[in-house]
Amino acid sequence: xxxxxxxxxxxxxxxxxxxxxxxxxxxxxxxxxxxxxxxxxxxxxxxxxxxxxxxxxxxxxxxxxxxxxxxxxxxxxxxxxxxxxxxxxxxxxxxxxxxxxxxxxxxxxxxxxxxxxxxxxxxxxxxxxxxxxxxxxxxxxxxxxxxxxxxxxxxxxxxxxxxxxxxxxxxxxxxxxxxxxxxxxxxxxxxxxxxxxxxxxxxxxxxxxxxxxxxxxxxxxxxxx
Amino acid sequence: xxxxxxxxxxxxxxxxxxxxxxxxxxxxxxxxxxxxxxxxxxxxxxxxxxxxxxxxxxxxxxxxxxxxxxxxxxxxxxxxxxxxxxxxxxxxxxxxxxxxxxxxxxxxxxxxxxxxxxxxxxxxxxxxxxxxxxxxxxxxxxxxxxxxxxxxxxxxxxxxxxxxxxxxxxxxxxxxxxxxxxxxxxxxxxxxxxxxxxxxxxxxxxxxxxxxxxxxxxxxxxxxxxxxxxxxxxxxxxxxxxxxxxxxxxxxxxxxxxxxxxxxxxxxxxxxxxxxxxxxxxxxxxxxxxxxxxxxxxxxxxxxxxxxxxxxxxxxxxxxxxxxxxxxxxxxxxxxxxxxxxxxxxxxxxxxxxxxxxxxxxxxxxxxxxxxxxxxxxxxxxxxxxxxxxxxxxxxxxxxxxxxxxxxxxxxxxxxxxxxxxxxxxxxxxxxxxxxxxx
Numbered sequence: 001x002x003x004x005x006x007x008x009x010x011x012x013x014x015x016x017x018x019x020x021x022x023x024x025x026x027x028x029x030x031x032x033x034x035x036x037x038x039x040x041x042x043x044x045x046x047x048x049x050x051x052x053x054x055x056x057x058x059x060x061x062x063x064x065x066x067x068x069x070x071x072x073x074x075x076x077x078x079x080x081x082x083x084x085x086x087x088x089x090x091x092x093x094x095x096x097x098x099x100x101x102x103x104x105x106x107x108x109x110x111x112x113x114x115x116x117x118x119x120x121x122x123x124x125x126x127x128x129x130x131x132x133x134x135x136x137x138x139x140x141x142x143x144x145x146x147x148x149x150x151x152x153x154x155x156x157x158x159x160x161x162x163x164x165x166x167x168x169x170x171x172x173x174x175x176x177x178x179x180x181x182x183x184x185x186x187x188x189x190x191x192x193x194x195x196x197x198x199x200x201x202x203x204x205x206x207x208x209x210x211x212x213x214x215x216x217x218x219x220x221x222x223x224x225x
Numbered sequence: 226x227x228x229x230x231x232x233x234x235x236x237x238x239x240x241x242x243x244x245x246x247x248x249x250x251x252x253x254x255x256x257x258x259x260x261x262x263x264x265x266x267x268x269x270x271x272x273x274x275x276x277x278x279x280x281x282x283x284x285x286x287x288x289x290x291x292x293x294x295x296x297x298x299x300x301x302x303x304x305x306x307x308x309x310x311x312x313x314x315x316x317x318x319x320x321x322x323x324x325x326x327x328x329x330x331x332x333x334x335x336x337x338x339x340x341x342x343x344x345x346x347x348x349x350x351x352x353x354x355x356x357x358x359x360x361x362x363x364x365x366x367x368x369x370x371x372x373x374x375x376x377x378x379x380x381x382x383x384x385x386x387x388x389x390x391x392x393x394x395x396x397x398x399x400x401x402x403x404x405x406x407x408x409x410x411x412x413x414x415x416x417x418x419x420x421x422x423x424x425x426x427x428x429x430x431x432x433x434x435x436x437x438x439x440x441x442x443x444x445x446x447x448x449x450x451x452x453x454x455x456x457x458x459x460x461x462x463x464x465x466x467x468x469x470x471x472x473x474x475x476x477x478x479x480x481x482x483x484x485x486x487x488x489x490x491x492x493x494x495x496x497x498x499x500x501x502x503x504x505x506x507x508x509x510x511x512x513x514x515x516x517x518x519x520x521x522x523x524x525x526x527x528x529x530x531x532x533x534x535x536x537x538x539x540x541x542x543x544x545x546x547x548x549x550x551x552x553x554x555x556x557x558x559x560x561x562x563x564x565x566x567x568x569x570x571x572x573x574x575x576x577x578x579x580x581x582x583x584x585x586x587x588x589x590x591x592x593x594x595x596x597x598x599x600x601x602x603x604x605x606x607x608x609x610x611x612x613x614x615x616x617x618x619x620x621x622x623x624x625x626x627x628x629x630x631x632x633x634x635x636x637x638x639x640x641x642x643x644x645x646x647x648x649x650x651x652x653x654x655x656x657x658x659x660x661x662x663x664x
Contacts, residue, residue, distance in 0.1 A: 053608070055643030059589045059664040073535035075542065075575075083590035086661060087560040087570035087579065092587065097579020102556040102572075103546055110550055117545055123538035176642020 028064025035194045045169035046143045046153040056176040057201035067094035074125035075101040077118040080111050119145035126152040143167045271418040274455025281413035289328045329405035336360045354380025367394045422515045431507035435499045445513040450488035459484025459521030464514050469506035483540045484519040497549040564622035588646040588661030595658035609640035
């Protein structure tokens, strides 16, 4: 069989051409879009975001896409968020608050149930969750639910989960960097791992470089007034 | 009536009870309950209203549905008939469905055992002529007289001279034939459904498993759905009563965000609900009542294509989550024009308008309560030494309600690259606090 014949075969997967994504949503960061299959967040699929600890810009990374989705007619669901999602910050980022749905399950098994229901319902544009642990069977269920409900599932997890395999369509590992984030693409459908991609994810209050370096302690200054 | 199991053992309709007992020992004989039959016919009439606005009772066991006007809505007579048949089967009933241009014609054809679909008068005359007189529900005297004349089928009867027939059997009988054949109008009183829905179902055997109850309860929900659709209503509040032999009745309430007449959705909600029910005793009878009836969106009423509006779809998810997790587990968010950060937001019902942002530079996470920061040698510590940004935002507000604050807010960063919103208390106690996280 010649190479030419091989290239004609429909069942042959070619690494250089990413399969076209049915739907993807620009992240709002061109540098990141450039490395994502389809040029953005894969919709109808799970995205896993792994990080060393919270507070490094992991939500700000999603905000442009979330703001856009919130102007559609489906929910943005946050299941068991670790803190109070602060309405003024969401609103000033352009998120339409009337589309935000917060779910606070109390029993332990209810979190996964709520995520799956929300993904599968078809009425959530995105479902964000912060599961403590997830086995691959649960992840597969969620991936299927995201496909069925045409929803974007985003799971935040600790970076130590990076060693286990996952059925998620996209896995990113985030690392803080002065003034922004380094993003490592651990897995993307139809492509090899990539990165890091460095992004500014400022909150409109750029930290002064000296302070952001974090190498010197700052004495709490006396209020000048 | 003889069920299939008894029939296999040789029990026949018309047998005496003792003869039947002789054939099979464990025979269970149920007395006929005329009032229960009538109640069932009423409930089915209320359910059938979803197919046509003109339902009429023909006791003891027939319902008349005027479907000429519904043909188009339901996509033709065949689909309409299949819809009725399938719906009845889901309710646990078996029916013979005959279609004819006249009510009597349809009733007689159904009683004769066929399920024809006759749409024109000539075909109707042909079909009715072949019917044996036994199917016509004639008064005993007329039946005997006709039998004495050697007449066995309606067709033979119709060939007899009309005057003679009227003289011998009375003019009423001839008029009845005319009505059946469509030669004389036959108006019927329309069934009027009760204003609220109330139905009960005696279980064939007591059930002690809450999940198993879903099946009989679903039948009640299907009945409710037909009842609601026929009147363009949705139910917003349902109450199930599970009756036990001795223990007090177990009550189950389902409260919806928006009125619904969708049996599938209601069943899904009920399933979640039943998972959390503990039964003190087996259940022998179930009942469903719905009083809070509201106009439903017209889209809900489309029988074959239950497409939902985006808003309906959003509400459906709320209800599913709410039924299992409780009302207090579901929230929406609103931004409030208020300087004190902890009061600049509040939980609202999901989907309500969320307010506008007034301030920028706010963190995406807020802590429920500010947390006092640790200081070591004049340095603030949070996973390492915090470095503060240059900008300071003073917030002094609330003197009018006694909950006043006086704080200087900063953005701080620790050596591991995490960003925090912290403040210095300017009033009596002083000190530094963590209030939010720039995630």
